[in-house]
Amino acid sequence: xxxxxxxxxxxxxxxxxxxxxxxxxxxxxxxxxxxxxxxxxxxxxxxxxxxxxxxxxxxxxxxxxxxxxxxxxxxxxxxxxxxxxxxxxxxxxxxxxxxxxxxxxxxxxxxxxxxxxxxxxxxxxxxxxxxxxxxxxxxxxxxxxxxxxxxxxxxxxxxxxxxxxxxxxxxxxxxxxxxxxxxxxxxxxxxxxxxxxxxxxxxxxxxxxxxxxxxxxxxxxxxxxxxxxxxxxxxxxxxxxxxxxxxxxxxxxxxxxxxxxxxxxxxxxxxxxxxxxxxxxxxxxxxxxxxxxxxxxxxxxxxxxxxxxxxxxxxxxxxx
Amino acid sequence: xxxxxxxxxxxxxxxxxxxxxxxxxxxxxxxxxxxxxxxxxxxxxxxxxxxxxxxxxxxxxxxxxxxxxxxxxxxxxxxxxxxxxxxxxxxxxxxxxxxxxxxxxxxxxxxxxxxxxxxxxxxxxxxxxxxxxxxxxxxxxxxxxxxxxxxxxxxxxxxxxxxxxxxxxxxxxxxxxxxxxxxxxxxxxxxxxxxxxxxxxxxxxxxxxxxxxxxxxxxxxxxxxxxxxxxxxxxxxxxxxxxxxxxxxxxxxxxxxxxxxxxxxxxxxxxxxxxxxxxxxxxxxxxxxxxxxxxxxxxxxxxxxxxxxxxxxxxxxxxxxxxxxxxxxxxxxxxxxxxxxxxxxxxxxxxxxxxxxxxxxxxxxxxxxxxxxxxxxx
Numbered sequence: 242x243x244x245x246x247x248x249x250x251x252x253x254x255x256x257x258x259x260x261x262x263x264x265x266x267x268x269x270x271x272x273x274x275x276x277x278x279x280x281x282x283x284x285x286x287x288x289x290x291x292x293x294x295x296x297x298x299x300x301x302x303x304x305x306x307x308x309x310x311x312x313x314x315x316x317x318x319x320x321x322x323x324x325x326x327x328x329x330x331x332x333x334x335x336x337x338x339x340x341x342x343x344x345x346x347x348x349x350x351x352x353x354x355x356x357x358x359x360x361x362x363x364x365x366x367x368x369x370x371x372x373x374x375x376x377x378x379x380x381x382x383x384x385x386x387x388x389x390x391x392x393x394x395x396x397x398x399x400x401x402x403x404x405x406x407x408x409x410x411x412x413x414x415x416x417x418x419x420x421x422x423x424x425x426x427x428x429x430x431x432x433x434x435x436x437x438x439x440x441x442x443x444x445x446x447x448x449x450x451x452x453x454x455x456x457x458x459x460x461x462x463x464x465x466x467x468x469x470x471x472x473x474x475x476x477x478x479x480x481x482x483x484x485x486x487x488x489x490x491x492x493x494x495x496x497x498x499x500x501x502x503x504x505x506x507x508x509x510x511x512x513x514x515x516x517x518x519x520x521x522x523x524x525x526x527x528x529x530x531x532x533x534x535x536x537x538x539x540x541x542x543x544x545x546x547x548x549x550x551x552x553x554x555x556x557x558x559x560x561x
Numbered sequence: 562x563x564x565x566x567x568x569x570x571x572x573x574x575x576x577x578x579x580x581x582x583x584x585x586x587x588x589x590x591x592x593x594x595x596x597x598x599x600x601x602x603x604x605x606x607x608x609x610x611x612x613x614x615x616x617x618x619x620x621x622x623x624x625x626x627x628x629x630x631x632x633x634x635x636x637x638x639x640x641x642x643x644x645x646x647x648x649x650x651x652x653x654x655x656x657x658x659x660x661x662x663x664x665x666x667x668x669x670x671x672x673x674x675x676x677x678x679x680x681x682x683x684x685x686x687x688x689x690x691x692x693x694x695x696x697x698x699x700x701x702x703x704x705x706x707x708x709x710x711x712x713x714x715x716x717x718x719x720x721x722x723x724x725x726x727x728x729x730x731x732x733x734x735x736x737x738x739x740x741x742x743x744x745x746x747x748x749x750x751x752x753x754x755x756x757x758x759x760x761x762x763x764x765x766x767x768x769x770x771x772x773x774x775x776x777x778x779x780x781x782x783x784x785x786x787x788x789x790x791x792x793x794x795x796x797x798x799x800x801x802x803x804x805x806x807x808x809x810x811x812x813x814x815x816x817x818x819x820x821x822x823x824x825x826x827x828x829x830x831x832x833x834x835x836x837x838x839x840x841x842x843x844x845x846x847x848x849x850x851x852x853x854x855x856x857x858x859x860x861x862x863x864x865x866x867x868x869x870x871x872x873x874x875x876x877x878x879x880x881x882x883x884x885x886x887x888x889x890x891x892x893x894x895x896x897x898x899x900x901x902x903x904x905x906x907x908x909x910x911x912x913x914x915x916x917x918x919x920x921x922x923x924x925x926x927x928x929x930x931x932x933x934x935x936x937x938x939x
Contacts, residue, residue, distance in 0.1 A: 320904060329711065341894070348599070471709060514731075515726075526716070529712070532709060
């Protein structure tokens with residue numbers, strides 16, 4: 242089992258979770274829960290893949306995917322912020338809509354192969370022992386992920402607009418009294434969350450794991466991202482650790498399925514042997530345990546979750 | 562220009578049903594435009610859906626077979642949603658129910674050759690037990706540790722699917738295929754066609770006893786929600802958790818019970834599907850019944866009686882959808898319907914005011930709004 246290969250694949254696949262989780266963190270820090278990440282990712286994934294396929298230009302595909310994700314985020318934002326619909330139900334609707342629409346739009350693309358965004362080897366850094374080839378010989382989007390984490394942290398914690406973001410998520414009435422446009426700002430961050438979810442989808446289909454495989458393309462990773470946000474207690478830095486660590490599970494499973502014997506016994510997890518399905522449960526069981534741990538931490542410390550998360554803001558009304 | 566939403570003080574009785582039907586019509590129109598956009602023929606698609614699901618007694622019977630698991634899973638979701646518990650795990654609870662019922666025959670728990678009068682109730686019990694236990698996991702986690710039930714129920718769906726796959730690819734596989742052997746006749750729920758020697762018109766009709774389970778469950782759930790003290794408390798918790806807490810209700814306990822019943826209903830759906838329709842356990846036993854159930858429950862506004870009607874509609878969509886290309890169309894229509902429904906729901910609760918006036922008028926409206934709500938909170 243080559244740990245270097247597992248780590249390299251984990252960093253690449255972790256970038257997908259990272260984009261989606263950071264997008265969701267921004268929306269939730271602004272007070273809007275968006276459970277439509279899975280749907281937005283699928284739409285981003287199919288948009289990126291089909292645009293790249295028909296134009297031959299993966300950068301164009303990337304942009305379209307982000308626009309599509311942003312529009313879906315806006316839809317959720319308008320319905321929940323302005324029309325005061327339940328955020329849980331609207332998010333679920335967005336996932337259903339995105340999944341179905343992506344399957345319709347992706348019809349017949351399953352056997353196609355499109356251009357993908359380039360990989361780049363960072364000079365000098367890639368020559369570092371052990372971590373060099375793991376971190377610095379990757380798809381360009383992986384580096385975008387590396388930069389996005391500190392940038393988001395800095396934006397949220399150290400800038401004035403970030404202070405406004407936290408204000409509308411923690412105390413919208415106070416923010417409103419300060420002259421901050423609560424509705425406008427929330428809509429804006431839900432849209433950014435959608436853009437990042439679209440980017441996450443594009444990262445799969447034209448980046449680290451190219452191709453379109455129907456709704457198997459995302460395969461629950463949007464939900465995993467939502468779980469990671471709870472685990473990360475709404476911090477982009479912890480979300481990055483969670484995303485990379487979590488994404489390494491899948492290549493580890495693949496590696497487990499590649500050896501003939503484990504500890505001298507015949508490997509029960511070979512593909513075609515039914516015990517392999519227990520390995521497939523692991524990512525989902527991991528999310529459940531992570532959410533349990535995250536909830537306990539949030540309970541104990543009474544902090545973490547934005548105070549106004551999930552509560553629509555209506556001027557003059559107290560939240561329920 | 563600003564758009565304001567004002568809560569309605571009184572809602573006309575006709576408004577909600579009219580808007581619900583309107584939402585479905587709008588959703589079908591939008592879906593039609595998308596079908597046309599991807600090169601399909603929306604009119605032909607819709608006519609095809611109608612013909613191949615309601616066009617004759619035979620296909621109507623097939624529609625009801627598809628509606629049966631949707632009624633039971635729809636009730637499962639409706640009950641949980643009524644308490645504002647987001648059980649998105651009916652799919653997994655359905656799968657576990659199907660597994661539990663199959664285990665009675667395949668382990669076997671009852672010796673081969675046991676009469677149907679023993680086998681069928683044992684399968685029902687096992688299905689409800691397995692689904693109920695699967696529902697208990699998110700219930701207990703939510704009640705005791707405040708763990709978000711949406712994530713847990715969703716993740717457990719994937720786990721349940723892998724669990725089913727382990728059994729149908731492994732111990733229960735029939736000569737390497739992804740399915741078990743066909744159950745013996747004693748484990749089949751009776752179908753209408755079984756009585757064709759008595760009523761000749763029943764020949765070929767696939768409707769099975771599971772439909773009766775669904776109808777009875779809907780009746781019982783209605784009695785439970787509307788006529789029992791426990792049901793009243795659940796509705797109170799759903800409508801106003803704060804009031805329920807002030808009233809001294811033990812919300813955690815009721816939450817666990819509701820999750821267990823919800824899971825058991827979905828588990829019974831799984832049992833009815835393997836015992837009544839498929840007669841074996843297999844991979845892809847569900848085309849997403851548990852997810853469609855979310856929309857069924859929402860369309861029915863969580864009312865047990867309306868769940869039946871909504872389930873028949875979506876049963877038709879699933880039945881006819883198998884032949885429609887592209888294959889994602891039924892799922893897409895479901896998503897769009899859910900979206901238009903929640904917007905319609907907003908219109909039921911709020912009156913939309915579009916104000917065209919200049920800044921002066923808007924300021925006057927703000928002043929009025931602020932005067933309405935006491936500053937500093939009361």
